[in-house]
């Protein structure tokens with residue numbers, strides 16, 4: 053069923069998805085977590101799904117799905133596997149058996165857990181980024197600069213504007229390019245060497261893009277101007293996207309993920325016009341994110357409640 057120009061919807065078991073092999077550029081897989089509980093929207097609602105397994109059955113369920121999803125993924129594609137940090141062992145074991153690269157993204161979904169008394173509060177989900185080879189599609193995405201980052205990093209200022217300090221000297225545990233250089237009458241020759249060659253450093257000096265220390269034994273640094281940097285490159289720790297319960301988004305499903313999270317995963321791994329699959333899509337957040345970013349998307353879920361929530365999400369979008 054077509055929900056918009058970009059999004060279509062299937063109702064059924066993920067293992068029965070009927071698409072050609074090597075079809076999708078990205079797959080976002082957010083299955084039940086083996087969390088030993090059942091999820092409901094509220095005490096008076098049955099909307100949700102069951103998540104009680106024994107470990108062997110859960111491993112079989114994950115293994116069969118990973119085999120199926122891998123066959124649907126292009127060689128250059130990315131599979132993202134979303135799991136809570138306390139249930140990551142079985143998925144990681146299965147994924148490492150099927151993908152050459154399995155890299156965790158640590159999503160800090162909330163700040164604290166005030167209701168936990170007898171164990172450490174779990175504030176992190178893991179999203180395994182899985183690729184078959186090194187030629188996978190990857191777009192560098194930037195995170196917004198928060199106020200704390202801006203005030204702590206861009207402390208210096210010159211006639212061009214505020215700037216932060218980028219390292220020019222190689223870390224002490226490594227060996228860089230060995231040479232000495234003189235700036236403003238001071239000579240610098242770091243023991244561990246430089247990160248760039250001498251001609252490149254001379255260009256920076258001539259363009260007045262080098263910060264000369266006032267302190268006697270200080271280092272030279274490259275000036276990184278605020279105006280020339282729209283954001284900071286994303287790392288594998290995402291602490292700037294809050295879960296639905298701590299943000300402004302309406303919760304449509306017990307385990308719904310925030311739309312910003314899906315948008316970032318989509319931007320990292322696809323371009324406009326590419327095609328994404330969410331085989332256990334719950335409330336269909338991935339579909340809305342794809343619609344916003346002009347990526348084609350196939351949503352699928354076994355649960356009829358989820359299917360109805362997805363349909364209502366798209367009726368709203370069209371209104």
Ligand SMILES: C[S@@+](CC[C@H](N)C(=O)[O-])C[C@H]1O[C@@H](n2cnc3c(N)ncnc32)[C@H](O)[C@@H]1O
Pocket residue numbers: 064065066067082083084085100101305307308309331332333334335336337338352353354355358
């Ligand atoms: C953790 S939820 C997904 C939440 C979703 N990412 C969202 O943001 O709303 C897992 C979903 O998997 C679905 N599911 C479980 N087993 C399935 C299967 N074999 N085939 C398709 N969907 C399945 C459940 O109905 C549930 O909606």
